[in-house]
Amino acid sequence: MAAIGIDYGTSNSEVVYFDGTKHHFIKLDPNVEQSNKIRSSVFVYYKDDLPRPPVSAIEAKVAQIQRAINDQLEKAKNSYYEAQDPREQRVFSEKIDDLRAQYHNKPALQRQAIQLLLKYMTVQDLSLNQLVETGEFAFGEEGFKRYLKTPDKGRLIYSPKNFLGAHLVPGQKAAFVGMIAKQLAFFRQSAEQQLNQTVDTAVIGRPVRFHGTRGEEGNSQALEIMADAAKKAGFTHVEFLEEPIAAAYKIEPNLAKPTNVLVVDIGGGTTDICCIKLSPEKRSNLNRQQDVLSVTGARIGGMECDKNLIVKSIAPTMGQGLKMLSGLPVPPTYFSDMCAVDDIPRLNHFFSDEYGLDITQTMSIIKESKLLGRLLTVQEEKLSARLVNSSRLAKEMLSSKTEITLPLHYIEADYDVDLSVEDLNRSMKSWLSRVKRLVVECLENSSEAPEMLFITGGMSLSPIVRKQLTQEMLPNLPVIEGDAFNSVCEGLAIQAARL
Structure with missing residues (x-):
């Protein structure tokens, strides 16, 4: 029997097995170079006819x-x-x-x-629960490519994790249990095939606060959905561990002495921070909650930056800011609704015929209707997820370049948008302020000051983020260098091995 760590992320997911000495990364997606990472999005579709109506x-x-x-x-x-x-x-x-x-x-x-x-x-007429019960599933790049090719054949759930703490009616809750169970079962089966042994135990990472507005009630609901999904996927023993604490467990063996470490984990959907006492002598201890000096988190992650970059720098080329004949601006909600890939009811509303008619009517009372025609194309062809993905790629490219040209030819032939680091800086400004407030909150709640800083998660690779945290905010705190993408899951695998 084997125990694995599962980092079920907003953007990507990962599975790792720790044998006590070495970490083994489970290959999950043969369509990407780093096959141990897989998109967390799910495409549920129908090859042929839709199912019998309810x-x-x-x-x-x-x-x-x-x-x-x-x-x-x-x-x-x-x-x-x-x-x-x-x-x-x-x-x-x-x-x-x-x-x-x-x-x-x-x-x-x-x-x-x-x-x-x-x-x-159409597929949009089906409830999410019926879709999950009757549709076929495609994961990772295969699912995303299938979505790009035939968006009308199914529905892409861009980030299932983002919905777990939200208000869900009973049918939706059952749908997410079923959907995530399919993903976790795929992870478990992949691990069993590659490890050549039965996998019955998992330690699954969790944010301090799940994405949602329901506080502790939302957190409890999210954990219940994940636990039910894991059981349905075939796991007999499941535990959850806060992601920044898991990241701390990964770096602990490399410390020479007991050290208070501030861990800042900035992922795709949440930012989680903890101050924790680490010591090489304690790394075999199963329960470490007494070593956690403070922990906090919020639903602000990299996906918010992707959407902000669209609203701030791409939407103006799609009609944002134009004036109607009345002198009023084109409704700004058009563009925020367009980006709502983590809000199913809102996105379904954006894709509705009524919404398309509203955009068309607005086009008739503005001068530069061609720009708004790009928005209408996104609405009619259901390209929101693809646009947010393009923005994510632009954000990543601007981490190493000062200027890029982002091709959006799937919206309109020869439609390119020039973006710069200044555009990215502007779109990240308010988001960064909130991240820094979280850091302050964690420091104020800790009874002891940190001695070292460890930044992890995909957004930790952003030069803008690193500069703000290491040079502007915490210039006197030594930085521990580590793996930004794998530290959380490796720490989860270490905890799984302790079980």
């Missing part, structure tokens, strides 16, 4: 058909009573009998209702 929709359509038959029946009755010729009365009498038979033939009405529903039904 019973409630069928019954509603049957009732609608019956109302139409009843209207015809009343007209036939009136015509029968008005007819003077017996032969004409006989014709209407036969029609009345036929309509009554149609009205009461429930199986035929249901078949007709299903045909009508399927004729006009």
Whole structure:
């Protein structure tokens, strides 16, 4: 039996096994160079026809058909009573009998209702729960490429983790349990095949606070969903560990003496910070909560930077800021709604026919309608996730370049947007202020001052972030160099081995 660490992230996920001496990275995505990392997004799709509509929709359509038959029946009755010729009365009498038979033939009405529903039904009409129960799953780059090729065949859940702490109705909660169970089962099976042994235990990383506005209630819901999904995926023993504490466990063996370390973990969806007492002598201890001096976190991660870069620097080339004939600006909510890939109801609203009609009507009362036409293309072709992904790539490229040209040819031929480090700086300004406030909060809550600083998570590689934290905010704190992408999962694997 083996125990693994699972870093179930907002943007990417990872699985690691620690044998007591060495970390073994489980290959999860053969379509990328670093195959131990896999996109956390899920594409749920249908190869052929959509599934049978839900019973409630069928019954509603049957009732609608019956109302139409009843209207015809009343007209036939009136015509029968008005007819003077017996032969004409006989014709209407036969029609009345036929309509009554149609009205009461429930199986035929249901078949007709299903045909009508399927004729006009799209994937967007299905509930998330029905989608998860009846659709096929594609993970990683395969899923994202399939989404880019046939977005109308399914739905891309850009970051399932971002929804776990949000307000969910019962059906949605069950849907996320089923969806994440599919992912965790894939992770477990991949580990079993590569380790050649049964995997029954997992330590799964968790943020200090899950993405959501429901506080501790949201955190409890998120952990419950993850625990239920892990059980459904075949794990018999699951524990959760805060991600910054897991990162601390990874660097602990390299310390020469007991040290208070400030760990700043900035991931795709959350920023989590802890101040913890680390010591090489304690690395075999299972419970280390007494060594945690303070811990805090918030739902501010790299994805917010991706969306901010769109709103601040890309949206102006799509009509943001234009004035309508009334003198009022084009509704700014168009562009924030366009980026809401982590808010399913809001994104579904953006993709609705009514929303597209609203954008079209706005285009008729502005001068530069071509720019807003780009927004309409994103709306009609459901390109939000692709645009946010392009913004993420731009953000990463601007970490090593001062200027780039971002091609958005999937929106419009020859549509390029020039972006600079200054644009990225401007889009990250308010986000960075919030990150720094979290650091201050953690330091103020700690009974002892940190002696070293460790920055991890994908956003820790940003020169803008590192400069703000190491030079502007904590210039006198020595920095521990480590793996920004793997430290959390390696720490989770260490904890799993202790179990």
